[in-house]
Amino acid sequence: MNRIALILAVGLCFAVGQALQCYRCDLGIWSLCITSKTTCETDEHCFNGVGNSAVLKIKMKGCLKVSECNKTEDVNFPQTSNTSFYSMTKTCCNTDLCNVAPGLPGASGLSLAAVTISSLLAANFMI
Incomplete structure (x- = not known):
């Protein structure tokens, strides 16, 4: 009976280790997409x-x-209307952190703030 428990424990560890890691950006505009990491179901x-x-x-x-991968859908605004605000194409991949492009890869709010402050300081010294 102990062997069965050991096999189940090892199997559980394997299943937990298989969770896919992805970048997450809830809304980006043009080339700016502030990302964090998330774990998929x-x-x-x-x-x-x-x-x-x-x-x-x-x-x-x-x-x-x-089931929702690699599809294009119209997004209405407001959601209850029939007026299409934009069309969204969602392309999928299935390896860890494979959705790095397009956008700013791995950019966090902190790193973007640092870049913005540095740029403002550099511009201030040039003037």
């Missing part, structure tokens, strides 16, 4: 979403159910 893959509206290029990243 077992029936999800990483995705990059690119949407085009009349004026903006919208980006998203994260985990997505496999």
Whole structure:
């Protein structure tokens, strides 16, 4: 009986170790997409979403159910209306952190703040 418990314990460790890590960006505009890392559920893959509206290029990243991968959908605004605000194409991949592009790879809020402050200081010294 101890062998069965050991096999189950090893199997559980293997299952926990198989969780897919992805970059997450809830909403990015043009080339700016501030990301963090997230862990997907077992029936999800990483995705990059690119949407085009009349004026903006919208980006998203994260985990997505496999059944919703590689599809384009219209996003209405407000959600209850029939007016399409933009069209979003979500492309999936299934290896850790594979959804790094498009956008700023691995950019965190802190690193973007540091770049912004550095740029402002550099511009201040040039003037």
